[in-house]
Amino acid sequence: MICNSCGKNKATIHVTELIEGKMVEVHLCEKCANEKDIANKVSFSLNDILAGLMQFTTQSDEMSKQLKMRCPGCNLSIQDLQKKGKVGCAQCYEVFAQFLLPLIQKIHGSAQHFGKRPSHVDEKLNIQIEIEKLEADLQKKIEAEAFEEAAIVRDKIKFLKKKVSTKKTTRKSKTSSESNDANKKE
Amino acid sequence: MTIDEMVDKTGEWLKGKGPSNDVVISSRVRLARNLAGFIFSDYMPKSMAEKLVGLVKNAVDNSNYLKKHTFFSDKDITLLDKEFFKERHLISGELVEAKRPHAVCFTDDEIVSIMINEEDHLRLQVLQSGFNLVEALRLIDVIDAELENNLDYAFSPTLGYLTACPTNVGTGLRASCMLHLPALVMTKQINKVLQALSKMSIAVRGLYGEGTQATGNFFQFSNQITLGRQEEQIVNDFEKIVKQVIEHEQEARIALSNKRLTKLADQIWRSLGILRSTRIISSGEANSLLSLVRLGCDLGLIKDLNKNKLNELFIVIQPAHLQKIYRTELPVDERDEKRASLIREKLKSVSL
Numbered sequence: 001m002i003c004n005s006c007g008k009n010k011a012t013i014h015v016t017e018l019i020e021g022k023m024v025e026v027h028l029c030e031k032c033a034n035e036k037d038i039a040n041k042v043s044f045s046l047n048d049i050l051a052g053l054m055q056f057t058t059q060s061d062e063m064s065k066q067l068k069m070r071c072p073g074c075n076l077s078i079q080d081l082q083k084k085g086k087v088g089c090a091q092c093y094e095v096f097a098q099f100l101l102p103l104i105q106k107i108h109g110s111a112q113h114f115g116k117r118p119s120h121v122d123e124k125l126n127i128q129i130e131i132e133k134l135e136a137d138l139q140k141k142i143e144a145e146a147f148e149e150a151a152i153v154r155d156k157i158k159f160l161k162k163k164v165s166t167k168k169t170t171r172k173s174k175t176s177s178e179s180n181d182a183n184k185k186e
Numbered sequence: 187m188t189i190d191e192m193v194d195k196t197g198e199w200l201k202g203k204g205p206s207n208d209v210v211i212s213s214r215v216r217l218a219r220n221l222a223g224f225i226f227s228d229y230m231p232k233s234m235a236e237k238l239v240g241l242v243k244n245a246v247d248n249s250n251y252l253k254k255h256t257f258f259s260d261k262d263i264t265l266l267d268k269e270f271f272k273e274r275h276l277i278s279g280e281l282v283e284a285k286r287p288h289a290v291c292f293t294d295d296e297i298v299s300i301m302i303n304e305e306d307h308l309r310l311q312v313l314q315s316g317f318n319l320v321e322a323l324r325l326i327d328v329i330d331a332e333l334e335n336n337l338d339y340a341f342s343p344t345l346g347y348l349t350a351c352p353t354n355v356g357t358g359l360r361a362s363c364m365l366h367l368p369a370l371v372m373t374k375q376i377n378k379v380l381q382a383l384s385k386m387s388i389a390v391r392g393l394y395g396e397g398t399q400a401t402g403n404f405f406q407f408s409n410q411i412t413l414g415r416q417e418e419q420i421v422n423d424f425e426k427i428v429k430q431v432i433e434h435e436q437e438a439r440i441a442l443s444n445k446r447l448t449k450l451a452d453q454i455w456r457s458l459g460i461l462r463s464t465r466i467i468s469s470g471e472a473n474s475l476l477s478l479v480r481l482g483c484d485l486g487l488i489k490d491l492n493k494n495k496l497n498e499l500f501i502v503i504q505p506a507h508l509q510k511i512y513r514t515e516l517p518v519d520e521r522d523e524k525r526a527s528l529i530r531e532k533l534k535s536v537s538l
Contacts, residue, residue: 076229086226086228089224093342108412109414110414110415111413112414118338129343
C-alpha cells in the first residue's frame with residue numbers, strides 16, 4: 001500500500017480517523033506520519049475512543065434512537081457503557097454491536113477471533129471458523145503469489161465446506177449460552 | 187497453606203532462575219474468562235456474585251492440576267492480607283479494592299493464581315521465573331481446559347471469549363514480562379525504547395501492574411491486542427519484541443562496563459554501603475538501591491549474594507510484608523525503620 005500523503009513510499013501506519021463524523025482510513029508512510037504527528041495520536045485511551053464514537057452517534061437520527069436502548073440481559077444503557085468503559089454482560093456485545101464492533105476493530109485491528117474455543121462450542125462452528133481462517137490465509141498466499149501453496153489451501157477449504165453442508169444444522173448462534181439452548185431444541 | 191506459612195517463603199517464580207534471568211525477573215500469562223448467563227462482575231448483584239464464587243470453587247476443587255491450592259474468599263481475609271497477596275503478584279489492585287463478594291485461590295508454589303469476580307469473573311494467571319512465556323502459556327492452557335469442563339464460559343464465535351472490557355475480548359490473553367533495565371536508564375536510552383514499544387501496541391507499566399509507576403528500574407511490558415490472532419502468535423510476537431529489549435539492555439551493560447566501569451562500580455558499592463548501614467529507608471529508595479545491587483550481582487562485581495535472596499528482598503520490604511513479618515500494624519515512619527533493619531539483617535553477610 002502506498003502512502004496517501006506523499007504517494008511515494010510504502011504505507012506502514014494505518015489510522016482510522018473521525019473526520020466530520022465519518023470514519024476515514026488513512027494510510028501513511030513513517031515519514032509523513034511523523035510530520036503529521038500521527039504516532040502520538042494513536043495512543044488514545046479507551047475513554048477517548050468511546051467518547052469519539054458517541055459524538056459520531058449523536059449526529060444521526062437512527063443512531064440517537066439507539067442511544068435510548070438498554071441491554072435486556074443486564075439493563076445497561078449506552079451512557080453507562082460510555083461512562084465505565086465496560087460492558088454489563090455477554091449479551092451487550094450483541095445489543096450494542098453497532099457501537100462496540102467499530103471500537104473493537106480500532107483497538108485490536110480485527111473483529112474476528114482466531115484463538116482457542118471452548119470444546120463445547122459446536123463442531124460446525126469450529127469448522128466455519130477454520131474456513132474463515134483458511135480463506136484469510138489463501139488471500140495472503142495469492143497476494144504473495146505462492147500459487148502452489150494457495151491451491152493446497154483452496155482444496156482444504158473445499159473439503160471443509162463440503163463437510164459443513166452435509167451437517168444439517170442451520171442455526172446462527174452468537175453466544176455459547178444460545179448455542180446450548182439450540183442444542184436442547186435439537 | 188496459611189498466610190503465616192507464606193510469610194517465611196517466596197513463590198517459585200522469584201527464584202531468579204529461568205532464561206535471561208539477568209534482565210527478566212518474571213514472565214506471566216493471564217486469561218480473562220466470564221461465565222455464560224451471569225452479569226459481569228461490576229454490575230452483578232451480591233447474591234449472584236456469591237453463587238458464582240461457589241461455582242468456581244467447585245470447578246477448582248475438581249481440577250487435577252490445582253490439587254495443592256488454597257482458596258480464600260473475601261470473608262476469610264483482611265485488607266492487609268489482600269495487600270500482602272498483591273505484593274506477591276497473586277492479585278491485582280482492583281481486587282484489593284473490590285466491594286462485591288470475591289475470592290482468590292493459588293497453588294502452594296504461587297505459580298498459578300485465580301482471581302474470582304475481579305473485572306472479569308475469572309482471571310487466571312501463571313507466573314514463571316525468568317523469560318519463560320512459552321511454559322506459562324502451556325500451563326495456563328491446561329488449567330483453562332480443566333476448568334472449562336465444569337464451567338460454561340461466555341463465548342462468541344466471532345468475538346471469542348467475551349470480557350467486561352472490549353480491550354480484552356477474543357483470547358482474553360495478556361502476556362507480560364517484568365524487566366530490570368538499569369543500563370538502558372543510565373545510558374538514557376530508555377525513553378527511545380519505550381516510545382518504540384508504544385508504537386508496537388506494547389503497554390509499559392510499573393512494578394505492580396496497571397496504574398503504577400516504574401520504580402527501581404523495573405518495567406512491566408505487556409501485549410495490548412487480544413483479538414484477531416491465535417494465543418501462540420500473540421505470545422510469540424510479544425516474545426520477539428521483549429527479546430530485543432533484553433538484548434539492548436545487555437548491550438548497554440557491556441558498554442557501561444567497558445567505558446565507565448569505575449564510575450559504575452562506585453555507584454553499585456555505594457548503594458550496597460547505604461543498604462548495609464541504613465537506619466531509616468523508604469521503599470522507593472530501597473528499590474532504587476537494590477536495583478543497583480542487583481546490577482552489581484549480574485555484572486559479577488558482588489559475588490556473595492544470591493539472586494533468590496535479592497529478589498525476595500524486593501518483596502519483603504513492601505509495607506504489607508513488613509507488617510506480616512513483624513506481626514503488627516505499622517505506621518509509615520515505623521515501617522521505614524523496620525525496613526532498614528530487615529535489609530541490614532538480610533545483607534549482613536555480604537562483603538563490601
